[in-house]
Amino acid sequence: MPANEHKPHSYALDLNADLGEGGRYDESLLRLITSANVACGGHIGDEASMIKTVTLAKHYQVKIGAHPSYPDPANFGRVTIDISHDELFTSLHQQINALREICELIGVKLHHVKPHGALYNQAAQNSALGQIIIDVIKAIDPKLKLMILAGSQLVSQARAQGLAVIEEAFADRRYLSSGALAPRAQPEAVIEDSQQALQQVKKLTTGEPITSLDGQPVIINATSLCVHGDNPHALSLAKLIGQQLKVNHPAN
Template sequence: MLSNPKGYPIDLNADLGEGGANDAALLQVITSANIACGGHTGDQSSMQTTVKLALTSGVHIGAHPSYPDGENFGRQPMVISDQELLTSLYQQINSLKAVCDSLGAKMFHVKPHGALYNQAAFNEHLGGILIDVIKRIDPTLKLMILAGSPLVNQAKSHGLTIIEEAFADRRYLANASLAPRQMQGAVIEEDAQAMEQVEQLLANKPLTTLDGALLRLRADSICIHGDNEHALSLAKLISARLTAGKKL
């Protein structure tokens, strides 16, 4: 099981440094922060601010790279050469690493963002580029990726340590992929519904996918999207649930 600073029975992560209003408050309840590093958003100033907050809060710090596509917030597939993508990811992750180094913080993991996250989880070639970049920068960096996806075993076979991630606020399809955001119901808007999914994940009970299947996921970490309007209220609910000391 992934250790975490607050003693939760499971890691709780959020994507930060994306211009959301609740980063500082979220850092009080989460245990891992995925910090945007210039691909979909984020710059030197936002990285420094978020790393300082994360360092004060004692959470695990991770890089959150994406396709270099700020116009679409990294949420659309991108036509890009392998070399261009490799170079961009290398620069993004290294930019956050440099900020961490300058502030005496340790970078713990890498979690890709948006379309790159979803595609690399199922595309062996894209997964290979991501693995290559991480190994070039620091092979001890953990890779946070979609639980149950082919990239889990692919990355393990290349010697990386994996954090399998499930989502509190997103629905799934039968193949364990996230339902596309344009599908009705893909984003869980109600805290009560999100907590129901969290309870199913904690109890290792199957989730009902949007295409009608039952899907069982084993997760090391639960994600909250930091840019959602209800991210903070949901994070507090999950934190209270985990703090209650109930066993998985």
């Protein structure tokens, strides 16, 4: 690994990606993003992948977050599973704590927690699931920030209990008129066209309404923007989005 000459980017919004999931572009993405959400064993990831990703994130001065999920590698954490609240609490605690310990070993601080997949989408609107995530964060370190869907119920729920919240929007996902993400199984839920994604980014950074999948205007107020590391065009899209975020941040 070369000597660290990387300077953190200054963007209009924080730019994050989900890493440590076997993606081929992880290191290249770390040159472009400002926050990394590291898979920690629930849907994918193990000690070796966490050590590799955290080491690279430290080198590129990228903030590190835990990316826990339902403990369900078979479905990549993207479906609901039958699990008790106590079992889910224990699994999430183990996942986040495993990454936190690796961060300490490598000499960096764990910055935030972003749930993955089905857990992310459901906890955003389900107060019982949201409470489990809040309780896990408080048990590990109440200074950890929670990254969750902008404008969702969990945002106010977590803030009411003293957690700092990062409100997240998505460059490459369509929204429903409710402000929820369109389910991946729904046609056109994922934006494949880079120019369409860039148009959505522009609107997100300027406060203009985006157009939902059902044709309604939706305003999303976010402080972080996600580009998915498993998108086939992840690297080229991240470069274009980074340029767009700089355009909307003239001080850079």
